[in-house]
Amino acid sequence: MDTVGASVEQELAALRERIDAHNYRYYVLDAPDISDAEYDHLYRQLVALEAAYPLFVTPDSPTQRVGAKAAGRFPTVRHEMPLFSLNNAFTREELDEFHERVLKLANRDQVTYAVELKIDGLAISLTYQSGLLSLGATRGDGAEGEDVTLNLRTIRSLPLRLRQVEGQPLPDWMNPCGEVYMPKAAFEQLNAEQAAKGDKIFANPRNAAAGSLRQLDPQITAGRQLDMFIYSGHVRGGLPFHTHGEMLDYFRQLGLRVSPYVDICHTMDEVWAVCEKWRTEGRHLPFAIDGVVIKVNELALQQELGFTAKFPRWAIAFKFPPEEAITRVRDIVLQVGRTGAVTPVAELEPVFLAGSTVARATLHNREEMLRKDIRIGDHVLIRKAAEIIPEVIRVLPEKRTGTEILFTYPDACPTCHSPLQPDERSPLILCINWNCPDRLKGRLSHFVSRNAMDIEGFGDVLIEQLVDTGRVKDIADLLGLTRSDLLALERIGEKSADNLLAAMTTKKQNVPLGRFLFALGIRHVGKEVALLLAEAFPSLESLQQASSEQLTAIHGIGQQIAESVINFFADPATPEVFAKFHQAGLTLLLPIPGEAVAGPLSGQSFVITGTLDTMGRNEAAAELEKLGGSVKDTISKKITCVIVGKNPGSKLEKAEKLGLQILDEAAFLAMIRGYA
Template sequence: MDVQQRLKELKEIIEKANYHYYGLDNPILTDAEYDSYMQELIAIEKKHQELVTADSPSQRVGGFVASQFPKVRHREPLLSLDNAFSAGDLRDFDRRVRNVVSDVEYVVEYKIDGLTVALTYENGILVRGATRGDGETGEEITANIKTIRAVPLRLRQDSRLKNFSALDVRGEGYMPKEAFLQLNKRREEEGLPLFANPRNAAAGSLRQQDSRITAERKLGYFSYQLIQAEQLGLKTQQEVLQTLSELGFNVNRNYKVFKTIEEVIEYCEQMTSARNDLPYDIDGLVIKVNSFAQQRELGYTAKSPRWAIAYKFLAEQVETLVKDIVINVGRTGVLTPTAVLKDVFVAGSTVSRATLHNLDNIREKDIRIGDHVLIHKAGDVIPEVIKSLPEKRTGNEIVFHMPSHCPSCGSPVHKPEGEVAHRCLNISCPSRQKEAIIHFVSRDAMNIEGLGPAVITQLLEKQLIKDAADLYYLEFSKLIELERMGKKSAENLLQAVEASKQRGLAPLIFALGIRHVGVKAGKILAQSFGSMDSLMLADE
């Protein structure tokens, strides 16, 4: 067998294995067998680089991509969906549908909590992957998309495709719960900021400048829409899902078909609790009219289809105990009370703390140390105390009082007239300095990878830095003395610090942490003044 023939055979073996593993959930190779075939393919391609093609499984490994993702206009806009939050909302939707069409059938699919990704295939080969963006225009992230094994690089042969040079597929990129836990564990060990949830982790992974990092993060992809469906002769959404699977895509097979809205409502209520048992996050269910002919009759509003709606789960509420209320001092000096909670599992993760925002909020909700409280995750992300449960009090609860002096530096605490916040005005306060540096290195600011809170704490404690400016004078010999800081990590950190010098004026203005100057204001100031010198000379 010649090299070219063996390469073709290896590609077919590997892509078939990917399809069975991700598309059919039925592995046909062991991990060792899969790795062996992949290593053989890569070895052949290294010797015969002229034989490497865009659809080769080796192209999933990744590499550096452009520092700016190019903009791409979608062939058809990606519209948003109207939301339903109750059975009443769903009945109203059904009433609107049946006012236009009769004998309706609904397809109900999981609303995967991830990032919408649009794929374009030309002559059966993946040529582009793009983010949703504003619905009209997204960012091209093809190199990162190719690292996801659930995304076919070449479509399976199908006679229906012979007259189609281009196909557009929509779906959701996501991070499984187990992959998310493993990623955050590694980041914690490396002293890096943790991702708040799998959705944020997936979004950050798909926008990596180095697609090798994306490849390591074990993302998944579920396909649910085929733009050219009707041209292919398909008549229902159910047929689309079946066809996508036949073409090699990973389709979520948990979709249901119902004849009545009451069946839909019953299923939505079942899934409200059952969703926590899934290996990935869903934040609702999508209900679609199954028939394309009926979809055409129903049409669209300016921003959403009239034939579909997203049922959003209400945030899960869990009871726990307030063990203590402690104060965190932020970069602007604001003292934020935080509830230390008895560990409780809510919306996919263990929660041990929740912000209480300010003293007014504590008084309004009458939250005391020792109270039983209800908590949820606002937006399924941020732990928040909803209310106290005074009927469960024993009489041993303690009313919280804001400290008169900063717990970090001992300076007097001030409450400016007209504000709800209590502030430490000492600009040399250790907590303020630390939080200011954390803000300075954050993603929207100077974006210095490897400088997590744990590393910053060590740098401050060892007096290697006093403020953000000192980061640019760090030395390799000092860095490798830090805990969990090897030579490679130190080199990467210094490279990230050096690279931050090219971030531009807008991120720098935001990084300075000026009160009331966020990302948007930073961009406006940068456009208006053009340089830091001009900004510093500006009148009030």
Template sequence: MSSAAARDPAARAAELRRELDHHGYRYYVLDDPEVGDDVYDALLDELRALEREHPELVTPDSPTQRVGGAPVSNLEKVRHLQPMLSLANARSEEELVAWVQRMRAHLAREGIEDPRFDYVVEPKVDGLAISLLYRDGVLVRGSTRGDGQIGEDVTHNLRTIPSIPLRVDDAPPLLEVRGEIYMSLADFEALNERRAEQGLSTFMNPRNSAAGTIRQLDPRLAAERPLSMWCYQVGVTDGLAFSSHWESLEWLRARRFRVNPDIRRLGSEQAVLRRCHEWQDRRGALPFEIDGVVVKVDDVELQRRLGSVGRDPRWAIAWKFPPTTAVTRLIDVMWNVGKFGTLHPFAQLEPVHVGGVTVKLATLHNEEDLARKDVRPGDDVIVLRAGDVIPQVISPAPHVAERRDRAPVPRPPARCPICDTPTVKGEGVFTKCPNMACPGRRWQLLQSFVSRGAMDVDGIGEKQVSQLMEAGLVKVPGDFYRLDAEQLQRLDRYGEVSARKAVEAIAASKERPFGRVLFALGIEGVGAVTGRNLAQRFRTIDALLEATAAQIADTPGIGPVVGQLIHDQLQDEHMRRVIADLRAEGVRMEEEGPPPGDGPLNGRTVVLTGTLPNLTREQATARILAAGGRVTSSVSRRTDFVVAGDSPGTKLEKAERLGVRVLDEEGLEAALRGELAEPGDGAAGGGGAAGGSGA
């Protein structure tokens, strides 16, 4: 230890922390180091030795505290102080211009005519959104975005990332900073090489690698992986205010947060469009992956007046890049079995790198689409990741048509590829496996049964369903309710805690609403909305099983063809055994609460489309049902009115074409109060069309 440290250890420790913070900032944030690694390491070693001799000098923001903490037992849920909103998308110049027009229309209704917009344009880094919370300048919590309201506490891992400040000088008592955790392409490749040399599995892409690392329980694993963070927003603060978003970014830069140097403030839509195209053109040359550009209104007061719609702020939008494509060889056309027995083609490909992942399999949708595209084994084909997510074959490569030695046109197999049952061709476009006990069909039904839209069993996903089937533990839906934690623990993916929680989640699913149960049964023609409407009309499973095809067809949104299809399936002995088994296990088989009464919407049929400003789809549906109305998923001449929010899609167009009345949220509220003015009576009632808002 130096003589200076011996004389005043506290002063020397503070000096070392300042020096290390400075050199870390130069290296990890500015990428402009002033000293070599040997000098930095010597300073860090001196501070460690000093803190070992004087433990009372250790502070939470010390550089020595980034790595070495004990593993956590689980990731705690935390509620964000302010929701972390998502972003609406624009994929063309017209959509971006339409976004600007919607903002102007909204502000005009607020009394702000012809506002001037300055914009901040930022790269949309393909990583993991993170919230950092500082109290009195010290990092106290870091959490994932989660569902926007509730995320997971990952502070132990975020502390290991050198570019994240542990202390912020001149900070308010409360400060939230938001940003994106990512891994550079060079670091990702180096990490995968090291893992391959060690015989470990490699990661699919940098985003998955970053997300998986941040959710590790042991911070030492996170410290071994090269993560970084771009900061893009100041969230909740106490005693700190900005007049513009640009000003907040400058404030972050001045306090050593890592803010992308290529962010620009621009004064016109034309300049924004040029900048978006520039980012799109240079996407492949960047050292990290981006999947678009974020455009924000700069003025904070205008942001406040614009507000948000659903989970999207009106004052920001993501310019999404076109989906990535590549050309590769189609090795073969294979077939999957869907949950209703339909055969779906998919492509086995020579591995190709598309949009950051290696693609070996891709969808071909259905046999009609396969015939239309005319792709055959041996062809070079164009592969696309739709929305940068789902790989699909879109067409043969241009030169393929000139070949004369192409393979025969692929046809659906004469026998089921899973159970070898002879296939049948129905009246529709699909070839089917008629075997209700087909393992492929049964797997699709079982994983759909526990999925989020159906029984929503947390801890049981596609891979777990496969394991349970292979172990002979689950053959029909009722088997889920006969599982115990001991059986699950014998499977690879379960420990004591996860097995117990899965069994608890299975038990809790018995109380799902009757409409969800009907959807989960896997009845062809019964989706989430139809299941709810059937439950609302027939009230009990016995009444539904006794109903005629005509009675089922008279349910809103069904009709005679689908009504007959549903009726026939409900008469099938296999389906009746499944229902009886679930009832015996205690699954809800009747609608809860009283039937709809003579409310303001009694007998009215309503369709919801788009995003409403203040109500979620579920909340609006519940209130319509409580008022005696019916909610269906499709617009017809029998629809009384359509409630349309932002981004309403084709349902609004169909309503206008059929002359169906269109309401905005204000009009819906009036209808729920029984105050909706009838067309042409001149009374007030908030029944305007949502299309007038520029949505």
């Protein structure tokens, strides 16, 4: 072999290796370390080089398969219909070339296209047999994926049973495909909760969706508010449609969630107008998109055009350039969260990016900052796609002048000056002073938040004032605030003081134990864990005395949570805080078996069936118990009323047979609000 050939071969091998490594990080680890634009660039380099030297294309080249290996934690399933990926276009010229190819192959002068959003999520394949969802799998490498049926079933917009379309039998077998994604609002909320618990922050909604779908415990997935759009599929037997647009309508009729944003275009100018529209307006959508997909609308023509070795000839993805910008790091500062995590934040020279001015970017933790070698004064490439948190992708070392300063972590907390400690189990650095003012402020805003004590009116500014003036030294002090305490603050008038007091008075009585435990802000004790603890330990005292073995015996509670709970109760400050809560008039609603609380629903019994949109089952039960009602598991003639959420199952049928009173979620909410 000549030397040119040998060096090309080496170059190809090196490129493949790099792409494989990035594929692994992206698909298997959900932790990409280069931007999509950089990845696309590498990939195109490989495609171009292989096109020039086709003899050197190896069967294991990344261009020769659809994706990467599945992570392997779930059973592997072979897709009955392989999932394909799409060829990409980045410019109008490339779209026009695609169109010309289609016209030529089809031997026509006009073709109609369906133009859809390219949702930034995870591709999923579903199987419905006789109308019932029998399998849901991730794309994996396109031929084989992971069976995540149990997790997919938790997505509320995904029908477990298809609706019957009038005058048509349900197909024996069908295979709709779509994209699972996390809406932006859910993503923000999840990251706020993760940060509050001191857990991993997700870089973007796609990673968050992938991480959520790969949870081994479907309970966790269920809490992640995933959603899904169906965008293609196969139906066995006669098809009641002829175009892609009609197929989507048919799917929608069957009860599958289909994107409302599909345009049927007759010219490339129309197609381009849609691409341009979403490139500029896409950021206003409630979910992230990274492009637009253009498909030949006529299904017979799709079939005629067929596939290349890799891609369908009848579709192409127009990918938006990710919004990236270069700016300078002015400073690196530390932020102390309520769990004590001290995280570095880059203060940037303000730059306009993806619809807003960005002046700060999180650097996540010390390890991440060191890995990317980010220094004060550095020029950095930052990215903010349709996502919310701007992130630093990498430093531009070629712009260094030698004046950049390495940020060194101080030994002491920047706020309370107590010594910092590395966390044993994560890359986080912690301020371990429970009374650190920054931590206290974080704990207070968590304490009053909607899912915790739900006390309205205590915004960040007020909390800051309360802590800075020394009126509130721990969370219990908040409930002990008097009218004159509040009036002594700037900008608090008589009316707002009364409103705050009224809000506290109603919310500090009969607090369900689970809610209170969550409100305390114990590290690693999120909403679900708090409910588990409250179920297993019916009183605060019994929980206080629980041993590590007793705690870890609860399904869903591991060593880390158990340690954190024990440390919390062992803290010398805790008894004092509880004494103050007691003094402030806080009462807990403790479920005593057989002894219901007296209230407007005393003597009435309820069954809750199906999934409620606004609250979990435990929470709904707590609301009823708070009003004196009792909550049962089984339907009988003695039940006063059945509360019915989504997918209620056989209990509803039974209740209907017995002629019991039935309330839907709206009516249930109206009832409990009526008594509040």
